[in-house]
Amino acid sequence: MSSNFRGWSRRGVLISPESLDSAWSGHCQMPTPLLLENGLLRIFFCSRDRRNESHILWADVENSPPWRMVRMAPEPVLSPSGPGLFDAAGVMPSSIVRWKNRLLMYTIGWTVRTDVPYHNAIGLCESFDGGLTWERSFSGPVISQGKNEPFFCGTSEVVVSDGKLDMYYMSATEWRTIQGKSEPRYNIRHSVSRDGVEWRKDNPVVVDYKNNNEGGIARATLMSYQKNTELMFYCHRGIDGYRSGRQTSYKIGYSSRIGENPWVRNESKSVFVTSPGSADFDSEMECYPFVYGSDDSFFMFYNGNFFGKSGIGWAEME
Numbered sequence: 001m002s003s004n005f006r007g008w009s010r011r012g013v014l015i016s017p018e019s020l021d022s023a024w025s026g027h028c029q030m031p032t033p034l035l036l037e038n039g040l041l042r043i044f045f046c047s048r049d050r051r052n053e054s055h056i057l058w059a060d061v062e063n064s065p066p067w068r069m070v071r072m073a074p075e076p077v078l079s080p081s082g083p084g085l086f087d088a089a090g091v092m093p094s095s096i097v098r099w100k101n102r103l104l105m106y107t108i109g110w111t112v113r114t115d116v117p118y119h120n121a122i123g124l125c126e127s128f129d130g131g132l133t134w135e136r137s138f139s140g141p142v143i144s145q146g147k148n149e150p151f152f153c154g155t156s157e158v159v160v161s162d163g164k165l166d167m168y169y170m171s172a173t174e175w176r177t178i179q180g181k182s183e184p185r186y187n188i189r190h191s192v193s194r195d196g197v198e199w200r201k202d203n204p205v206v207v208d209y210k211n212n213n214e215g216g217i218a219r220a221t222l223m224s225y226q227k228n229t230e231l232m233f234y235c236h237r238g239i240d241g242y243r244s245g246r247q248t249s250y251k252i253g254y255s256s257r258i259g260e261n262p263w264v265r266n267e268s269k270s271v272f273v274t275s276p277g278s279a280d281f282d283s284e285m286e287c288y289p290f291v292y293g294s295d296d297s298f299f300m301f302y303n304g305n306f307f308g309k310s311g312i313g314w315a316e317m318e
Contacts, residue, residue, distance in 0.1 A: 005317075005318075006318035007270070007317075008316065009316050009318055011313070011314050012313060013281050013310075014043075014061070014312050015031075015043065015059050016311040019059075024048065025048050026309050027054075028045045030044075030288050031301035031302065032045065032095065033301060034103070034131050036131060040061065040070055041067070043059050044077070045057060046090075046091070046093060054090035055076035056077050056079075057076055057077070058077065077133065078125060085109075086111060086144065087110060087121075087123055089112050090109070091110070092108040093108075094107060094154075094155050094157075095157050096131070097158045097159065101128070103126065103128075107124070107125060109121045109123045117182060120153060121152065122153050122154070122156050122169060123136065123137075123138075124141075143156075149189075151171075152172045153172070155169065156220075157169070157221050157222060158196075165196050167190065167192070168189070168206065169189055169190075169191065170186045170187075170219070171187060171188070185216060188218075188220050218236075229258050231254055233253070233289045233291055234289065235251065235302075236250065236251060237249060237251070243306075245284060246284045246285070250287035251270070251286050253271065254267070281304035281305060282302075282305060284304075285304055285306065287303045300316075
């Protein structure tokens, strides 16, 4: 990373679970912004119902700090699907891209299993009215387990590049038993598509584990920084005890690359220039980042403690 990059300054909570209707039991997870034609910024996120199943909602805010709230979605734009389908137990937003005459939203589908706690796959939804309404493109996922990736796939970042789509997505490599509980491990892979539907199958790992005690790397988000340099932010955690307590819980890290060179992890220090207070929403955890902006004005939306139960916060690039 360039020595000119100082890091991110924490700015606090942007969307709190307390602002949601009482029908939702908490959590504002996976902030995924979309700039609307009317100039407002629509931040898609998911919240959980009384069955602990995720639905996709949104909040419209002004497109600059302090991101004044304008309105909240009166109802979900996407909800869990039918029995036996890949997103029957929950659906989350992950990435939105403008492609030809429509918007594509890549989602995370959830199902419950009996041998391990859950299964994820990547779904696709489309909007032809600027992000007001969304429809599933298919009943099944566009990326899921297969002969080269036998476990599951989750978060994704999709970007348009030279007439094609690049995806940086979470791919599980194993389930490990820790103190009698099954815990997944996952890293970041890269895939390519010409139409947003059919994706290359033999996908390389681009951000791998630091060591055998690292449990997961998730929610990649890319940022062009200075000439010919890209930064990839994500959250990473330990394999054990990561649900509470700061030591092994999710923290936001980053990798960098110059041109088409391999990604290099740069996590010798925190990406934040300020530390959280003991009562702050991100005092124990930082997860699911999304970088938004361009040129010299970059912002990061992210979740804090308990995987988003404390809300969505934001940070500003120094």
